[in-house]
Amino acid sequence: MLVDAISAERFRLLRDRSTLFWGFAFAPLVGFFLSVGGDLFLRNVIKRPMPGATVDLAGQVLKALSGGASTFSALFLMIGAAAILAGDYRWETWRLLTPRNTRPNLLGAKLIVVGEAILWNLVLTVILSLAAAVIGAGISGKTIIGSANGVGLGQIAGAFVVTWLEAMTLASLAACVAVVSRSTMGVVVVCLGARFVQSILSSVLGAMAPETWKTFAIPAYCADLLRAFVSAPFHGGLQSGTAGVALLVLLAWAAALTAGAIVLFQRQDLTRE
Amino acid sequence: MTIALEATALTKTYGSVRALDDFSLSIPAGGVFGVLGPNGAGKSTLFRIALGLVRPTSGSARLFGAPAGDITALRKVGAMIETPRYPPYLSARDALSMLALESGAKNADIGGWLERVGLSDAADRPTNGFSVGMKQRLGLAAAFFTKPELVILDEPTSGMDPAGIQEIRALIVDLAKREGVTVILASHQLDEVKRVCDRVAILSKGKIAAEGAVDALTASQARLRLVATPVAQVLALLGDKGKADGDDAVLADIPRGETPALIKALVEAGVEITEARWRDADLEGVYLKTLDQTGAI
Numbered sequence: 001m002l003v004d005a006i007s008a009e010r011f012r013l014l015r016d017r018s019t020l021f022w023g024f025a026f027a028p029l030v031g032f033f034l035s036v037g038g039d040l041f042l043r044n045v046i047k048r049p050m051p052g053a054t055v056d057l058a059g060q061v062l063k064a065l066s067g068g069a070s071t072f073s074a075l076f077l078m079i080g081a082a083a084i085l086a087g088d089y090r091w092e093t094w095r096l097l098t099p100r101n102t103r104p105n106l107l108g109a110k111l112i113v114v115g116e117a118i119l120w121n122l123v124l125t126v127i128l129s130l131a132a133a134v135i136g137a138g139i140s141g142k143t144i145i146g147s148a149n150g151v152g153l154g155q156i157a158g159a160f161v162v163t164w165l166e167a168m169t170l171a172s173l174a175a176c177v178a179v180v181s182r183s184t185m186g187v188v189v190v191c192l193g194a195r196f197v198q199s200i201l202s203s204v205l206g207a208m209a210p211e212t213w214k215t216f217a218i219p220a221y222c223a224d225l226l227r228a229f230v231s232a233p234f235h236g237g238l239q240s241g242t243a244g245v246a247l248l249v250l251l252a253w254a255a256a257l258t259a260g261a262i263v264l265f266q267r268q269d270l271t272r273e
Numbered sequence: 274m275t276i277a278l279e280a281t282a283l284t285k286t287y288g289s290v291r292a293l294d295d296f297s298l299s300i301p302a303g304g305v306f307g308v309l310g311p312n313g314a315g316k317s318t319l320f321r322i323a324l325g326l327v328r329p330t331s332g333s334a335r336l337f338g339a340p341a342g343d344i345t346a347l348r349k350v351g352a353m354i355e356t357p358r359y360p361p362y363l364s365a366r367d368a369l370s371m372l373a374l375e376s377g378a379k380n381a382d383i384g385g386w387l388e389r390v391g392l393s394d395a396a397d398r399p400t401n402g403f404s405v406g407m408k409q410r411l412g413l414a415a416a417f418f419t420k421p422e423l424v425i426l427d428e429p430t431s432g433m434d435p436a437g438i439q440e441i442r443a444l445i446v447d448l449a450k451r452e453g454v455t456v457i458l459a460s461h462q463l464d465e466v467k468r469v470c471d472r473v474a475i476l477s478k479g480k481i482a483a484e485g486a487v488d489a490l491t492a493s494q495a496r497l498r499l500v501a502t503p504v505a506q507v508l509a510l511l512g513d514k515g516k517a518d519g520d521d522a523v524l525a526d527i528p529r530g531e532t533p534a535l536i537k538a539l540v541e542a543g544v545e546i547t548e549a550r551w552r553d554a555d556l557e558g559v560y561l562k563t564l565d566q567t568g569a570i
Contacts, residue, residue: 001344001377008374016362092358096415099324099347100375270326271287 005101005109013084013113023080024121027073028128031064035132039139055137057130058147061156062231064129068122068163069223074170074195075188077121081114081171082187086178094270107175107265111258114171115164122164126156151231158230165250166223170195172257179264195220211242219253222246275302275337277423277455278323283332285318285479292318294479295332300457300472302337302422305449307466307487308459309560310476311569316459317355319476320425324352336423348376351421353429357412361401365392365411368400369418378419386418391440405432413441417448423455424448430465438465445469467556475560477567487556494554494562497525497532499539500547507544511535524552 013020042048067073085107088094097106137144170191177190198220205215206224215221222245229243276299283296293315300306308316321327322334325342339346359368366383373381387396390410395403400411409432416424429445430438446469448454460466466473467487474484483490500522501507507523508515518524527535529551539546554562 004375004377008371011367011371011374012360012363015367016360018362087360091360093360095321095324095326095352095354096357096359096372097375098326099350099352100372102344267328269328271321 001101002105002108005105006112008097008101009084009109009113010116013117016083019080019083020117023076023083024117025124027076028064028121028125031067031125032128032132035129036135036139039136043139052142054143054145054148055133056145056148057133058151058156059149060129060133061126062151062159062227064125065122065156065159065163066224066227068125069166069170069195069220071192071195071199073125074167075192077118077167078170078174078188078191078195080117080121081174081191082178082184084114084117085110085171085175086182086184086187089178089182090184092272098270103266104262107179107262108258111171111175111261114174115168118167118171119164122160122167126160155231159227162223162226162230162250165254166219169219169250169253169257172254172261175261176257176264179261179268216245216249219250222249226250276300276335277302277337278425278457279335279338280319280322281333281335283319283322283334284330285315285322285327286330291479293322293329293332296476296480297332298474298481298484300455302455303453304471305445305456305458305469307470307473308457308476309461309463309466309473310459310482311564314476314569315479316476317427318479320352320354320427320457320459323425324350324354326354348419349422350425351416351419351423352425352427353409353412353416354425354427356405356428356432357408357415359400359408359411361399364397364399365403365407365414366396368411369415372415373419376419381418381420383418386414389444390414391437406434406437409433410437410441413444417454420452421454423457425457427459428461429458430460430462438462442469463557463560473556475563477564477569480567482567482569483559483563490559491553491556494559495529495551496554497527497529497535497549498552499523499525499549501539501544502547503544506542507539510538510542510544521547 088097134144173194174187174191177187181187198218202218202221202224205218206221225238225246226243229238278300280296280298283293284291285293296315296319310316318327322329323336323341325347334341336343336346337349363371365387369383369386373379373383387393390413392407392410392414395407400408403411409429413429416426430441433441442465445456449456458466458470470487472486473490475482498518499507502521504517504521504523508517511523511525514526516524525535536546536549
């Protein structure tokens, strides 16, 4: 039953080219073109290359992944998530779907497909950041190296998972907002606002040592902390207990918001979607 | 006897508005059941509750014995509620494919149904360019293509041209009779209801105002039409049970069993009777009279 709902949702998304492009492909493409354009600008206009003799591929990927759930990327991810999660309110199509599957399955399937799309968005981010690094090296005549700091595939995979999890906390919030507001615009505005506030709080509270439960309550802070733990040399100087708390907080946010969205949707009257 | 849809003491309020008010109805499986009523009578609310789109304020609705919204029962049901809408980026074929996936009906005959509702030529066009009639046709295909046991249709032919109406009407009757699908149909087109429905319920202000077989309902409001002179004398004898029908006739609202006594009394009073004939009311008459009695019009 959930499998049916996921298949249907995936089928829909694959035919919604506008959402696929703007929601899940645009931000990585912008990153790619800005990077290559920057290298071309430095070489042809400024006529001075970026400092350094080498291009660190692993470093480039980690940098791209840490920006994978930034406010800029979140804007486009939330446009995509809003189209998936609130589209049936906008098009008044819940009446077609709710008699065919259970409400938890319908909303759960939407979140799973948003998760899949975010995953492919991050894969695209990694591929395009590698491509931009290689092209940039060619433009500026630098040597390409795999990793300058001994960063391996394990660290990259870790950063990938943390960024995905961070984006999924936002997607879960998007699901709640979609059900409550019944509006795609509502989802984008609220989730973008939440991401923006998190960025500010994370940088302000993060600078205040030691960490308190308040700083740990911020998903973006936890994600930054976890990314540093999995990808920085010597775990960025972090204790595994601290990283464990950060991981639990991220998982708890995603689980609580998902459960909240499903409970709200389960009780919602669909008089006019 | 299997009950397809059963509502028991169903009440639904939206703020201060009572869309359904202690509403009870039992619709047996088999045949075509019509639900009539003016706008706001509670037809769509009843259907939305049955399909699990809306929760009742109190009371209960059951589909094939299972609580409304139960997915096992809902998978036996196809529905078209109000003007159907579709994600605009999907073609007609994609919309049905998506719904088939959602229902787990992977072997549904999508092409066959698109042909049956006359949308073969437009099957691969995005639905956002469809006319209301085309959307209705696609909605009908969506309601029927998973081979349900019960189909709920809310105004299935609104927005269609006369030829389309006739086509869809024939399709509904065909499915109900040949494939044993139970159809519950809400419509404002009384002619359509009379042609396709075996039984009807008339809703008014969230309650059942009348219910029964179409023939029985029209017969129950039959009138004796007397062509007689002088008409004034007939009207005087009948009192408030008589009503003039043109210059030379009177409609008498009396039980059939009282016909001989009435005719005898009229003859004894010197009235010349040219013709006396029982005339069934048409569905429109029954409908309007029922609504009048409930104060809905």
